[in-house]
Amino acid sequence: MIRRRRPRGLRPLLAAGAASAAAVVAVTGLTGSVRAEPQLDVAEARRQVEILYHQAEQATERYNDARISLREAEGNFDRTQRRAASQQAEVAALQSSVGAFAAAAYRNGGLDRTLQLVFADDPDAFLERATSLDALTTREAASLRKVVEARRELVADQTAAAQHLAAVEAQRKTLAVEKSQVEQKLRAAREVLNRLTARQQSQFDRASRSDPRTMLASLPIPETARAAKAVDFAIKQLGDRYVWAAAGPDAWDCSGLTMMAWREAGVSLPHSSRLQFQTGRKVSRAELIPGDLVYFYSPISHVAIYVGNGLMVDAPNPRDRVKIRPVTDMPWAGATRP
Structure with a gap:
C-alpha cells in the first residue's frame, strides 16, 4: 500500500493554523471569563449606595462612641497615674519618717518581723498582724500604720491605672476597626457610582438636591431663645460638606x-x-417643635435637628451636603428635647 506523503510545504501552514485557532480559543475563553459588570440604572445605583452609606454611617457613629470612650479611658488613666505618683511620694516620705526607729529596732532585734511586714510586698499582711504592734509606742505604731495604709492605696491606684490603660488600648483598637469599616463602605459606594455614566451621575445628583429657599420661607419661629439659636446655627450650615466624624x-x-x-x-x-x-427629654412625633432632635434607624445611627413643618436639617452622606428635608425620609426612631 502506497502512503501519500503530506506535502512538506503545508506543515508550517497547518502549524500556524493550529496556533491561530488556539489563540482564538484562548481569547474567546478570556473574553468569556472577564465580562464587564452589567450597566446599572440610576434607581439600582441609588438603592445600593444608600445601603452602603447607611452602613458607613452606622460605623461612623460607632467610631464616635469609641472616641468618647477613649477620651474617658485616657482621662481615667491620667488621673490614676497622677494619684499613684502622689501616693508613691507619700509612701517614700512616710517610710523615711519611720526609718530612725526602724533601724534601731532592727539593730535591737525586737521588731524585725514587724518591720519586714511593713516593707513587704503585701501591706495588708501587716494590718492583719496588728498584735505585733504591741511592742511599739503609740506614736511609732501610728507612723507604721500610715505607711501600710499609704502603700495599700498605692497598690490600688497602680492596679486601677493598669486597668484604665488596658481600656485605652482596647478603645484604640475599636477606633481602628470602625475607621476601616467606614472607609471600606465609602469605597464600595464610590465603586458603584463609578459604574454610572456621566449622564446618570448627573441624574443621581439632581435627584438628591433640594431647594431650601421655598422650605425656609414659612418655617415657624422656635419657642425658646435657646432653640432659636440651635436652629439658626443649623440653617447657616446648609450647603456644607458631609465628612464622617x-x-x-x-x-x-x-x-x-x-x-x-x-x-x-x-x-x-x-x-x-x-x-x-x-x-434630654423624650418627646413624641406629635409633640415636635423647632430645635428638637430627631433620630432614625434601629439601632439609632442618624440624628437631625427639627426646624418645623415636618422638616429637619441634617448632614446626610458624602455624596450630599447639609440640607433641609422631610423627617419622613428615613425610618423614625424617636426624638428628644435638649
Missing part, C-alpha cells in the same frame, strides 16, 4: 452638626447620635 466649621457628620448647633445655644451634647438620644 467631622464637627465643623465647614464639614459635618450628623451628630457633629447637632452637637455644635446646641453648643451654640449653651447646651453640651456628646458627639454621638446614640448618646444624644440618652440626653
